[in-house]
Amino acid sequence: MPPGPIGVIANPASGKDIRRLVARAPVSADADKVAVLRRFFAGAAAAGARAICYLPGPHRLAEDALEGFAPPLQPVPLPVPFTGSALDTRNAAAACRDRGAAAVVVLGGDGTCRAAAAGWPGLPILPISTGTNNVFPLACEPTAAGAAAGLVAAGRVPIEAAAVRCPVITVEVEGEPPDLALVDAALVDGLFSGARAVWRPGELRAALVLRSDPAVTGLAAVGGMLGLAMPPAAALAFDFGEPGCAVRVPLAPGLIAPVDVRSYRPVPFGEAVEWRGPGILALDGERERRLLPGQRTRLVPSAAGPLLIEPRRALSCAARTGCFIEPLSGAPYAD
Amino acid sequence: MPLSAETLRDLHRRMLRIRLFEEEAGRLSEAGRIPGALHLYVGEEAVAAGVAAHLGPGDQVTSTHRGHGHLVAVGGDFRQMFAELFGRATGYCRGKGGSMHIADMDLGMLGANGIVGGGPPIAVGAAFSNKYRKTQNVTACFFGDGASNEGSFHEAANMAGLYRLPLIFVCENNGFGEFTRQDRHQAIRDIADRAAGYGFPGIVVDGMDAVAVYEAAGEAIARARRGEGPTLLECKTYRFFDHVGVRGMGVVYRSDDEVRAWRERDPITLLERRLAELGILDEAGAAAVREAIQAEVREAVAFAEASPFPDPAALTEDVYAS
Amino acid sequence: MTAATAQRQLPTVMAINEALRQLMREDPNVFLAGEDVALYGSVFGFSRGLLDEFGPERVVDTPISEAALVGLGVGAAATGLRPIIDIMFMDFMGVAMDQLVNQAAKMRYMFGGKARLPLTIHTMAGAGLNLAAQHSQSLEAWFCHVPGLKVVMASGPYEAKGLLIAAVRDESPVIVINHKALLGLAGPVPEEMYEIPLGQAAVVRPGTNFTIIATGRMVHESLAAAEQLREHGIDAEVIDPRSLVPLDTETLVASLRKTHRALVVHEAVRFGGFGAEIAAQLQEAAFDHLDAPIGRVGAPFSPVPFSPALEAHYVPNADRIAGEVLRLLGRAA
Numbered sequence: 001m002p003p004g005p006i007g008v009i010a011n012p013a014s015g016k017d018i019r020r021l022v023a024r025a026p027v028s029a030d031a032d033k034v035a036v037l038r039r040f041f042a043g044a045a046a047a048g049a050r051a052i053c054y055l056p057g058p059h060r061l062a063e064d065a066l067e068g069f070a071p072p073l074q075p076v077p078l079p080v081p082f083t084g085s086a087l088d089t090r091n092a093a094a095a096c097r098d099r100g101a102a103a104v105v106v107l108g109g110d111g112t113c114r115a116a117a118a119g120w121p122g123l124p125i126l127p128i129s130t131g132t133n134n135v136f137p138l139a140c141e142p143t144a145a146g147a148a149a150g151l152v153a154a155g156r157v158p159i160e161a162a163a164v165r166c167p168v169i170t171v172e173v174e175g176e177p178p179d180l181a182l183v184d185a186a187l188v189d190g191l192f193s194g195a196r197a198v199w200r201p202g203e204l205r206a207a208l209v210l211r212s213d214p215a216v217t218g219l220a221a222v223g224g225m226l227g228l229a230m231p232p233a234a235a236l237a238f239d240f241g242e243p244g245c246a247v248r249v250p251l252a253p254g255l256i257a258p259v260d261v262r263s264y265r266p267v268p269f270g271e272a273v274e275w276r277g278p279g280i281l282a283l284d285g286e287r288e289r290r291l292l293p294g295q296r297t298r299l300v301p302s303a304a305g306p307l308l309i310e311p312r313r314a315l316s317c318a319a320r321t322g323c324f325i326e327p328l329s330g331a332p333y334a335d
Numbered sequence: 336m337p338l339s340a341e342t343l344r345d346l347h348r349r350m351l352r353i354r355l356f357e358e359e360a361g362r363l364s365e366a367g368r369i370p371g372a373l374h375l376y377v378g379e380e381a382v383a384a385g386v387a388a389h390l391g392p393g394d395q396v397t398s399t400h401r402g403h404g405h406l407v408a409v410g411g412d413f414r415q416m417f418a419e420l421f422g423r424a425t426g427y428c429r430g431k432g433g434s435m436h437i438a439d440m441d442l443g444m445l446g447a448n449g450i451v452g453g454g455p456p457i458a459v460g461a462a463f464s465n466k467y468r469k470t471q472n473v474t475a476c477f478f479g480d481g482a483s484n485e486g487s488f489h490e491a492a493n494m495a496g497l498y499r500l501p502l503i504f505v506c507e508n509n510g511f512g513e514f515t516r517q518d519r520h521q522a523i524r525d526i527a528d529r530a531a532g533y534g535f536p537g538i539v540v541d542g543m544d545a546v547a548v549y550e551a552a553g554e555a556i557a558r559a560r561r562g563e564g565p566t567l568l569e570c571k572t573y574r575f576f577d578h579v580g581v582r583g584m585g586v587v588y589r590s591d592d593e594v595r596a597w598r599e600r601d602p603i604t605l606l607e608r609r610l611a612e613l614g615i616l617d618e619a620g621a622a623a624v625r626e627a628i629q630a631e632v633r634e635a636v637a638f639a640e641a642s643p644f645p646d647p648a649a650l651t652e653d654v655y656a657s
Numbered sequence: 658m659t660a661a662t663a664q665r666q667l668p669t670v671m672a673i674n675e676a677l678r679q680l681m682r683e684d685p686n687v688f689l690a691g692e693d694v695a696l697y698g699s700v701f702g703f704s705r706g707l708l709d710e711f712g713p714e715r716v717v718d719t720p721i722s723e724a725a726l727v728g729l730g731v732g733a734a735a736t737g738l739r740p741i742i743d744i745m746f747m748d749f750m751g752v753a754m755d756q757l758v759n760q761a762a763k764m765r766y767m768f769g770g771k772a773r774l775p776l777t778i779h780t781m782a783g784a785g786l787n788l789a790a791q792h793s794q795s796l797e798a799w800f801c802h803v804p805g806l807k808v809v810m811a812s813g814p815y816e817a818k819g820l821l822i823a824a825v826r827d828e829s830p831v832i833v834i835n836h837k838a839l840l841g842l843a844g845p846v847p848e849e850m851y852e853i854p855l856g857q858a859a860v861v862r863p864g865t866n867f868t869i870i871a872t873g874r875m876v877h878e879s880l881a882a883a884e885q886l887r888e889h890g891i892d893a894e895v896i897d898p899r900s901l902v903p904l905d906t907e908t909l910v911a912s913l914r915k916t917h918r919a920l921v922v923h924e925a926v927r928f929g930g931f932g933a934e935i936a937a938q939l940q941e942a943a944f945d946h947l948d949a950p951i952g953r954v955g956a957p958f959s960p961v962p963f964s965p966a967l968e969a970h971y972v973p974n975a976d977r978i979a980g981e982v983l984r985l986l987g988r989a990a
Contacts, residue, residue, distance in 0.1 A: 195554075
């Protein structure tokens with residue numbers, strides 16, 4: 001990946017859904033998101049970033065956060081019309097690809113990262129958690145994340161040294177456009193996307209997950225709570241329902257609920273799992289798409305997901321080359 | 336709780352009742368047959384319907400200047416509503432309130448309100464009363480993005496949070512305070528963010544999606560009934576018509592493209608499409624519901640127009656309780 | 658203060674307290690809400706002990722939020738309760754004007770008589786304690802101008818109790834105004850509950866040849882003025898309307914028919930004050946009986962000043978009242 005601009009996608013809707021009522025999820029107010037972005041920009045500017053291609057919108061998250069950073073940062077609004085839905089995130093990621101972004105910082109949770117990856121499969125993503133379930137985003141101080149993105153964007157650290165390739169589930173829906181998931185896909189009972197989040201364990205029918213971790217929230221915790229390690233180069237498929245083994249799982253922050261696990265099995269990368277409607281397809285914790293009775297969906301896990309930029313990797317790499325030592329002659333990190 | 340077909344048809348019917356009532360009221364107003372100003376609810380039906388579907392006897396609603404939808408949603412009687420809009424003695428308010436003060440105390444609908452921000456303090460009182468009388472009742476306080484800038488809203492929210500009142504603040508954020516776009520009347524976009532300042536949850540929901548509102552309102556109301564205090568439910572919605580009257584397009588304060596984009600997400604069309612897909616309500620079924628409501632509208636308008644105007648002697652009646 | 662049984666003396670503050678206590682014992686739907694009315698017992702002390710007896714559900718400390726506080730009363734009254742809402746200083750009603758004027762006052766009428774609003778707003782008016790322009794006003798005229806509100810003003814402990822009980826039992830919103838400088842004033846107060854019917858004036862001092870109509874604290878200044886006037890051979894009748902809305906015009910007119918001369922006295926600013934309404938009604942009803950223009954004494958057209966030296970000039974007193982009577986009679990003071 002050659003150096004290029006930093007893409008900024010901050011989802012104003014993240015951290016505001018019904019899980020503040022049905023669980024105990026924290027609120028992520030717009031003001032908090034602006035503050036996160038300002039810290040990110042401080043790190044990015046100091047590390048040598050220049051062009052910032054951001055998703056504009058009436059919430060003015062990136063716009064407000066960029067105030068005072070230009071120069072050295074150069075704000076470039078992405079030509080994405082505002083719809084107020086996940087489509088904006090998706091379109092913004094595609095626009096970042098068109099502009100050759102070297103790194104795309106995404107503020108949100110798993111759902112937001114998924115939407116970004118849907119717009120640009122394989123994107124170099126640096127996710128910062130402002131969402132509800134944050135399995136995919138990293139817990140990282142935004143200042144450090146900004147510095148990492150800045151180093152990559154300025155060409156000071158090669159992307160290969162800063163990032164790892166993540167797995168992905170590609171989702172084919174019979175007769176409809178494809179989709180993907182970065183952490184989990186699930187089939188749930190119901191007729192509507194409604195308030196979108198998944199929090200009622202009784203509605204879960206099946207899931208395909210790429211993570212197994214007892215220390216996270218959402219479906220990735222199911223395998224974790226069963227003590228399952230992720231098999232190499234494979235996903236885990238679960239069937240839910242009675243009679244099954246009731247596993248207590250944190251489905252959302254502050255919400256621990258028994259999930260009836262009937263069976264599970266590894267699904268090697270490249271192999272498909274097939275589900276049939278009726279039901280709702282939930283991707284990365286959000287009820288996204290309805291399946292009509294009999295309508296089929298094929299889910300295929302693979303290794304070809306986004307490039308996940310890990311700030312610690314990027315910063316360590318830069319540190320080894322002396323990047324952070326102030327040169328005698330003047331401004332740090334000058335090109 | 337999975338949604339039953341009955342619940343879905345009920346949501347649809349509530350929305351369609353509002354839509355057809357409002358469209359007829361708009362026509363009558365433009366034709367000069369209804370006096371005064373009308374603030375029509377068209378476009379925002381999913382909000383009133385999704386909330387009202389959870390309300391029952393003893394619950395209350397405080398409303399806004401855009402109040403017909405709230406009254407229809409809780410079961411308002413078309414005859415008395417139209418008669419009130421026509422200023423007749425048979426109206427809900429005997430012709431003394433009109434559109435902006437339409438009320439049905441028996442249904443717990445504590446009045447549309449001509450004052451932006453007038454409702455929240457009253458909702459606090461009603462919710463206090465529910466708690467005081469040891470009922471399980473809740474109060475739904477509808478208000479707009481404009482009202483969220485009134486001091487009365489903030490006072491009320493603080494008090495509701497302090498006393499953990501059984502109250503849900505339902506913000507109908509239609510993007511405009513009268514004719515002023517939200518970005519010109521407040522520095523924030525999500526009014527739900529304000530709840531944190533008062534110690535209760537605030538969430539954002541798609542106000543064009545009746546099922547999304549229904550789910551969220553159900554959780555908020557259940558929480559209130561359990562004694563866990565208020566919730567701020569911000570529903571992102573849109574006013575298809577103008578602040579007052581019908582027009583709505585070809586205006587200076589918003590673009591026709593914007594209106595068209597929102598109309599693409601017409602909450603009634605969205606639900607009808609999905610209900611048809613699910614086989615819960617096919618086209619013929621929806622047409623039958625529509626025709627039945629339209630007949631009710633026609634009958635109510637005829638009743639209203641045939642009703643007498645109030646007697647001048649009524650002018651000074653009911654200033655005080657006798 | 659005519660009841661023969663009223664041997665017991667109570668200061669006004671305790672008369673209010675007793676009325677509140679008896680009202681809350683009488684009706685479980687009565688509650689008191691206001692700023693510092695519960696734990697602190699009100700900054701004026703009139704609600705002391707009520708929290709202990711009735712608990713925090715019925716004696717409610719509220720945030721300093723007058724609009725929501727009055728709204729609390731409106732919503733609770735409309736849904737079956739009988740709230741007593743205390744607005745600490747009458748001046749603070751400015752914050753709550755929408756709820757008072759557009760909501761409480763109009764709800765019943767706007768809804769075609771279908772709303773019931775047994776709401777009492779209790780407040781303290783008046784100058785004399787060097788509290789300056791925002792804690793000393795007498796704003797009763799504002800509310801008298803709004804159909805749907807009743808307005809009463811107490812001139813002492815007997816009135817404070819009787820008016821408050823009548824107000825709370827009334828089915829319409831009533832604003833009960835006490836005067837903060839009268840709270841320590843003691844007088845006979847019956848122990849049992851009694852009402853002073855809203856719309857019934859009291860002839861406080863019968864007289865034959867001059868009528869002084871005075872409200873609140875000015876009743877006492879007028880009584881003192883009447884004593885001064887006796888030396889001038891004037892036997893003034895002093896009338897306390899007690900209730901401004903509804904107004905007992907009949908009693909006032911009857912007095913005027915007898916004395917043929919009248920002066921209206923209030924502490925509020927004279928210009929646009931309620932005295933103008935009384936004067937107008939008297940001349941409409943009894944013009945032929947008038948032997949002199951109807952006079953008015955009130956505060957000058959200025960905010961209430963702070964300095965004791967200025968405030969003493971601001972608030973009308975017995976000397977000014979007596980002087981105005983003499984002037985109306987064409988006699989030098």
